[in-house]
Amino acid sequence: MHTLEKTKMSGLSLGAGKNMVTQLLVINLTVFIFLLFTKVIYQMENVGVPQFYTDIMSYLRVPSDPGLALRRPWTVLSAIFTHIEVLPVFTNMVWLWCFGSMLQHLAGYLRILPLYIFGGVVGNIFYVLGMQFIPGFQAIAGGAGAMGAAGSVMAIAIGATIIAPKYRIFPLLAGGGIPLWIITAIYLVLNIGSHFTSTGGVVFLPMLVGGGLAGWVYMSQWKKGNDLGGGFNRVSFKLSHMFHPAAEQKLPTELQEHAAATDDAEPPYKRVGKVPEQRLNEILDKINANGITSLTPEEKETLVRASNPEN
Incomplete structure (x- = not known):
């Protein structure tokens, strides 16, 4: 399968x-x-x-x-x-x-x-x-x-x-x-x-x-x-947010030309038990932007842990 x-x-x-x-x-x-x-x-x-x-x-x-x-x-x-x-x-x-x-x-x-x-x-x-x-x-x-x-x-x-x-x-x-x-x-x-x-x-x-x-x-x-x-997506975002507040005009991570895979400013998530909500939201946003195929093995494992009610 x-x-x-x-x-x-x-x-x-x-x-x-x-x-x-x-x-x-x-x-x-x-x-x-x-x-x-x-x-x-x-x-x-x-x-x-x-x-x-x-x-x-x-x-x-x-x-x-x-x-x-x-x-x-x-x-x-x-x-x-x-x-x-x-x-x-x-x-x-x-x-x-x-x-x-x-x-x-x-x-x-x-x-x-x-x-x-x-x-x-x-x-x-x-x-x-x-x-x-x-x-x-x-x-x-x-x-x-x-x-x-x-x-x-x-x-x-x-x-x-x-x-x-x-x-x-x-x-x-x-x-x-x-x-x-x-x-x-x-x-x-x-x-x-x-x-x-x-x-x-x-x-x-x-x-x-x-x-x-x-x-x-x-x-x-x-x-x-x-x-x-x-390039089309970045231009479309800028045009559609042209009259938005300055804070909302910043390109989201998935639209940045050289988006980093990880953010060094954030602490690594090594917890084995319940997955932090922030981490889960980040993974779900990544799936929404780039599809399930974009996930790393660690992110897939995190999703499995999050779906397990016993954790």
Whole structure:
């Protein structure tokens, strides 16, 4: 059994300040509801759905015309938060919750947003390249564009599988649970298969390839100790805390570029009995930021002692 099975995966909580998966779900669903409401207004005012797509959606989704995409470069980012149909937003959010929760548990919440954006942007760039270089794709697309979180979700799915393919979910099932790589294989078959069977869906396959490649590169580098999203996280923290009190603008330890593994100013914890609450909080914060895989053997032993009521 994989070592990580022994720890409980954090739940999907709207009150969790560092649950980045929840925040992404809220953002995507909020944008979806706003766009759907706007579309209804266009219909009620007899302006028409085609005009809605011309006025709004054409500036949010990635154009199938590479020349137009170059004139609207922001769309490679805006498109990954844009959904207008119920089925795509539902399936994308379900898979985002599934793989995002596992990745957040394994590698920490700091990996979620950078990988979501990186995978989505790379996926959309691959979509534009496919429109440019793959014969027949322009005709199949028919002037439509790409939108949705499919590339981002693919990046997160591949990223989670790269770092822990044998990680098991539902460990109480016979055989010790279902390995993550099997869940990913099912996701790939369903996702890619749906694009082959739907009308015009084949043009979005380069987006999935780009997202998957981005997830593989990102998390492979993270396994080697290279956090490609470290700079993004530090800039995001500074921007989001720009108007906070000075004491709150200091980068937390997990965001510092060369964070020390231990603090010499703190006394070492060698107690064998009950674990001090401060030490336990430090370990839990480390798991939340960098995942269970970041713990040292001593920290894992401390968690075991803390979970033993007889200590």
